[in-house]
Amino acid sequence: MIDVIGRRAIASVEAVGRVGHFMGDMVRALPDVRTWARPAIVQMRRIGVDSIPVTLFIAAFTGVVLALQASYTFTGAVPLYFVGTLVGKTMMLELGPVICGLALAGRVGASMAAELGTMKVTEQVDALETLAYDPQSYLVLPRVIAGTVMFPMIIAFAMATGIVTGWLTSLALLDLSTPDFLKGLKLFYQFKDVWFGLFKSATFGFTITAVGCIVGLATQGGAEGVGKSTTRAVVYSAVLILLLDAFWAVVLL
Amino acid sequence: MIEFQDLHKAFGGKPVLQGLSLKIRDAETVAIIGYSGTGKSVALKHIVGLLQPDAGDVIVDGQAVSALDRDGLTALREGIGYVFQFAALFDSLTVAENLALGLRRRRVSAEEIEDRVREALALVDLSGTEERMPAELSGGMRKRVGIARAIALRPRYILYDEPTTGLDPVTSAVIDRLMVRTREHLGVTGVVVTHDMRSAYTVGDRIAMLYEGRIRQVGTVAEIQETEDSVVRQFIEGRPE
Numbered sequence: 502m503i504d505v506i507g508r509r510a511i512a513s514v515e516a517v518g519r520v521g522h523f524m525g526d527m528v529r530a531l532p533d534v535r536t537w538a539r540p541a542i543v544q545m546r547r548i549g550v551d552s553i554p555v556t557l558f559i560a561a562f563t564g565v566v567l568a569l570q571a572s573y574t575f576t577g578a579v580p581l582y583f584v585g586t587l588v589g590k591t592m593m594l595e596l597g598p599v600i601c602g603l604a605l606a607g608r609v610g611a612s613m614a615a616e617l618g619t620m621k622v623t624e625q626v627d628a629l630e631t632l633a634y635d636p637q638s639y640l641v642l643p644r645v646i647a648g649t650v651m652f653p654m655i656i657a658f659a660m661a662t663g664i665v666t667g668w669l670t671s672l673a674l675l676d677l678s679t680p681d682f683l684k685g686l687k688l689f690y691q692f693k694d695v696w697f698g699l700f701k702s703a704t705f706g707f708t709i710t711a712v713g714c715i716v717g718l719a720t721q722g723g724a725e726g727v728g729k730s731t732t733r734a735v736v737y738s739a740v741l742i743l744l745l746d747a748f749w750a751v752v753l754l
Numbered sequence: 755m756i757e758f759q760d761l762h763k764a765f766g767g768k769p770v771l772q773g774l775s776l777k778i779r780d781a782e783t784v785a786i787i788g789y790s791g792t793g794k795s796v797a798l799k800h801i802v803g804l805l806q807p808d809a810g811d812v813i814v815d816g817q818a819v820s821a822l823d824r825d826g827l828t829a830l831r832e833g834i835g836y837v838f839q840f841a842a843l844f845d846s847l848t849v850a851e852n853l854a855l856g857l858r859r860r861r862v863s864a865e866e867i868e869d870r871v872r873e874a875l876a877l878v879d880l881s882g883t884e885e886r887m888p889a890e891l892s893g894g895m896r897k898r899v900g901i902a903r904a905i906a907l908r909p910r911y912i913l914y915d916e917p918t919t920g921l922d923p924v925t926s927a928v929i930d931r932l933m934v935r936t937r938e939h940l941g942v943t944g945v946v947v948t949h950d951m952r953s954a955y956t957v958g959d960r961i962a963m964l965y966e967g968r969i970r971q972v973g974t975v976a977e978i979q980e981t982e983d984s985v986v987r988q989f990i991e992g993r994p995e
Contacts, residue, residue: 628844631802631834
């Protein structure tokens, strides 16, 4: 029993050390712009543009449901224009970043872990090193930079989409006029709502891509190892997103 | 010159290399033979610093590989071509891009990259495959592209990890001929890890047998063929007992 606890404790400390080492290597690779700049643009397209459809799809339905649930909750107790307040605040502060972050943890984090894991087990990462490339510069930094830059942009679109579908739902199903919806939307609006949501999204983007890279590059074995890494990347990213979400709420709100 | 100095390496407590010592002189090709799992590929990875030794070291051109920092390793690797067992071509890049990647790192001009890619592919008889993806190539073609990727760098050393494993006899002979041609054309120093004796006899100036983590015997092809060491004899003759 003590032996098992001891081994787990050592493994945990080693894992923390590995992550610290990984982050240190990433910072060290930053000046190697010549290597990471071009792949970073490719990754921005892959992470950003290719993620837009799924993110907007999720955001659109979130906006619809938010408007309907707000109306259901407020009826008879709170003026209906508060639907606009709830849809706007919730999309900007919480659901836009978190729901889309969780969805992208599946899409982006899993695909990164699978891609890098496959490269690892087929010796492509070793091949890259023998060609005198630093995998941190060529594989990791482009992905992490792309994730950190593109997530706020994607989520800005998601927030806007959610608010628009919430507004359309209010018009079509709730007998709420556009001026009333806008009145609610503006009521408690602060610019902080937007930057808080976008800043949080950037940290989610960093976390998801860094976890995908760390887990992918630590892959061992063959196809089974790649499968395990993919699952691990999604689980770790999802847990970290929720922890970060709570952390930023405590620190910044 | 590459020199293994009393190299030790273990994985998960299981010793693989237990005092490997071997000198590879400039412009010669040494074939390292041995049973599967005896650490031949592990030894090769120490030359380029992909693995760190538990004890001992590999000395390349007078530099201890394990003592090199990231920049030192990069400089060392720029002079070494590495041919992987399963080619390790980058799936997302075309054949030409696979060859060009290492050259771009070495700041070779775009025109020269184009020339070197064409020349290297011609040397491995794969002219015209520049725009094909690795997934569209056969196993033998992938290995030849792997060799072309190493040749295009014009390295001082080429390391071959099981270059003929899994290939039919004719394709194996083509790869052997290619390795000989590479040595003759480019005058590079080569280390070939293999358990294919026909390949070892064809490409090796000397053959070294790795057994139980250290070199059991090293000698010319003729010396190995006439050996009286029972372990080496059994291996080269492929006798089960």
